[in-house]
Amino acid sequence: MDYLSFKIFDRLYCIGDKGASSYIIETSDGLVMVDTGYLEGCDRLIESMEKLGLSLFSLRHIIHTHGHIDHFGATKKLVSLTHAKTYLGAPDRAAANGEKELSFAKELGMEFKEYFEPDILLYDGDVLSFGDINIKCVATPGHTEGAFSFFFTLEGKKIGIHGGAGLNTLVSEYLDKMELPYGLRMDYLDSTEKLKHEQVDVFLGNHIGHNNTYEKYERLMAGDGEAFVDGREWGIFLDSCREKLIALMEKEDK
């Protein structure tokens, strides 16, 4: 089981696989998508939306967790089809529009030309109002300089989408090659502390497969409507992020 497309609950949907995933929220201001995945996955994403009864032409807003091609690869194509507005953390702008080679395309061994210019740049604490849904945007630099985590409420439950937890951009080999500051590691730790202040009932990673998505999906399909609700998971995940980075730093100091 790899590729999933399903309703998590209420007006929240999940589409994708371990490589790339998108979340979609139905609002009174049309559909809001969080991350578009790889360009190569765009047709399948559109098909999945249709199967879920989500009209592509209702897509009005595309927000991004960060400026890597597994999160914005299909954005330009989707914008050309829908004219949706795009949002991205301000520091990742140069990765998205191709000014700097920070999109991770090379590292993934991919040719990529579908850069885009974000319509709206996000800053820490911004609240995006999409009709009846307000999404709080929290700057969580580390994995990239412009990674953002998102928080909103549905049916009284607080949803948290983590902006990027991978340490693959924080190893010294990558930092040195891209001439990125080692301070990003401290930023990552600070972001982790900052995120701990959020109480999250439904924790969503920005790759399917984070946080036992597959297991929760099975439970959901078996009739457990609360399969994705767990008030402790967020804190446990943040602690593990911190521990992993500290272990990396200790290993590379040797």
Ligand SMILES: [Zn+2]
């Ligand atoms: Zn990334």
